[in-house]
Amino acid sequence: MEMILSKNWNVPDQKKIDVAIKNGAYASLKKIFKMKREEVIEEVKNSGLRGRGGAGFATGLKWTFIPKENLSSGRQDKKPVYLINNLDESEPGTFKDRAIVEKDPHMMIEGMIIAAYAIGSHTAYIYIRGEYYKQWEIIEEALQEARKKGFLGKNILGSGFDLDIYQHRGAGAYICGEETALLSSLEGGRGYPRIKPPFPAIAGAWGCPTIVNNTETLANLPFILNEGAAAYKKFGTEKSPGTKLMSASGHINKPGVYEVEMGLPIRTFIEEHLGGVWKNHKLKAVVPGGSSFAPLTAEEAWATNLDFESCAAAGTSLGSGGFYVMDETTCMVRLLCFTSKFYAHESCGQCTPCREGTGWVDQVIKRIEKGHGRERDLQLLQDVCKNMMNGRTICVFADAAAMPVLGFLKKFGKEFEEHVKLGRCPHTVSLRGA
């Protein structure tokens, strides 16, 4: 099926602006400059687009949180408004924003122009993770091309609207994907999250109204403005309209980035798109939304669809679409060691429950995996995790670190008990399988 984001991914040289324009890039600009800002926001609201950065928050609604005096057309802006494209993409399992940049960067830039126009922003930043160096180069080139064509800069296409877009490179810190940590990092400091409220829409970068949107969210905008909200809503489910880019990895035959219609059954995704579980093995578990969420057992996975509601109902989240698959040979305790190592490494250290909790969890799980676990360790893990959740910390990183632990314990608790009882890992093969 002709999809929204990936439709030109196979076109040779789609990165070049002339090729992209031939395929419709920047067409929406003529249309939006004839609309009022409010009308653009209304269209996005009507499309039902929800943020693709992990939380699934309604995009159009978020934009309306910008203070009225900044939003209304025609009036003198009170404070500058900033738009930020969150291209930090560091959630283990997620590599879809990278695909957008590599295959069709102009779609992302066009989306940023639409968003900036809608919220009245004249300076926008792309916060790109430091490791994405090649991608940074691709974007630099694409921005230059767009400037030359008059899609960026002063008085874009004679509309009177000005916009500059700059890239800001991160330097290796997962937490900088969290929007307020991102702002701290953008301003030239440690990537420390800030207490909300105030939300960035009220007081974000340099204390000014700021909207942070994920790259994939922004890339959806050209379609919505070109084809209209109704056309967008034809894709997906009622509450999760559109498509989702899924980054698929782990024990499958065909890993990669796939654009799927929201609501696609996980079974269809694995069997038809991903070529099934590798080596003819059976499925053991799936994490559909990135490492911050609970796994689904095979049975649960077969009954779940790829949309926000269905994943939430199954006790996990569609998150950022970091979909990874574990086959029957996988040692879940060992796998969880890798997850807890990640969170212990990436905690920014500001809040005690998170800094200490992620460290403890990591140590205890390692101990169990090595066969030195004690019976009371399983309870200890639960207690530490519960103490990390539900608003005890500045940001929800701590919840993100605790959720997978609780999820793995709940669904594969037997394996943890077995490790403790045997005093060793009962598995003889590595995580790569036999």
Place this chain on the structure above:
Amino acid sequence: MSFEFTKENLEKFEETLKRYPQKRAALLPALWLVQEQQGWISPESMETLAKLLGLTPAYIYETATFYTMYNMKPIGRHHIQVCNSVCCCLRGSEETVGYLKKKLEIEVGESTQDGRFHLSTVECLGSCGTAPMMQIDNDYHEDLTEEKIDQILEKLK
């Protein structure tokens, strides 16, 4: 040894300043420029940046050390960073790390005697679909096998 930006990098630095409403925001890009120029963030370079940006060297140190990609010490000529995170481990990243350790005769976090390579393991690099993978300097190398690793390292002097 004091630190000065090359003429070209000084121009780049000044260009960066124009992008932000406050000078301090140019710190991360400035640190990148330093690292590009000399491979690591020396104490002298932090003093130079402090003057250029109106910050204290302590503030710059405190900020730079928060991020894993700034080298606070000189490292080998080529920085090998193997992803050994959640998804890569499902496709054999531990074996990749083991192979590199054996081949280079160093532990993770060490440099080879000739200063040619430095080996690190890192968290997810956004390349999970093409695991196992490693980043060497600015380049990603994906779908690694032992033969492929041999060929890649061979080319790096």
